[in-house]
Amino acid sequence: MAVAIATDLILDVVKAAAPEVAQQAKSVLQAAAGRKAEANAASGLFERQIAGLNEAAAVDLRARLAAQAPAQSDEVPEAYREFEAMVLGSFVQSMLPSDNEEVFGKGTAGEIWKGMMAEKIGQVMAEDGGVGIAERMASRAAGKVVPADEFAENTVNRAASMVNQVQMAILGDLGRLALKDEDQA
Structure with missing residues (x-):
């Protein structure tokens, strides 16, 4: 002790x-x-x-x-997800401005960058649940048919939301570029 x-x-x-x-x-x-x-x-x-x-x-x-979980990407075959990504990439590319060389660059390189960006945005959108194209194709292949009205309403809402998000991101980037150019001038 x-x-x-x-x-x-x-x-x-x-x-x-x-x-x-x-x-x-x-x-x-x-x-x-x-x-x-x-x-x-x-x-x-x-x-x-x-x-x-x-x-x-x-x-x-x-x-x-x-x-409450929506259909996970594990339930939908990867080929359907890739197809949806391609379709969404095409949609996004058509929405991107065609005369904005400051963002993408000039000539062929600018077109390639624009296409790559649109493709990546389409992939991200599809991985995040997409607009339902992959699920619709998978349900058709499995013999299940989703009512057209329900599918159309859900797809339009999700697509509009995603388009708004992409547009806001692009506008934000353009705004930052404009401010940067003004600061340099």
């Missing part, structure tokens, strides 16, 4: 000078230790209850997400 000279000396002085104060301090410390043990037990119970709630909530959340 190690001896801490400063604290042991102080305790010995307190015991010798006022034994009732030492006894009172000892009882207060024992009561505090008892309350601490009760608090630790309650805290452990609380932590176990929270862990149980967290686990139940996680299971519930996983079940709700699985029920």
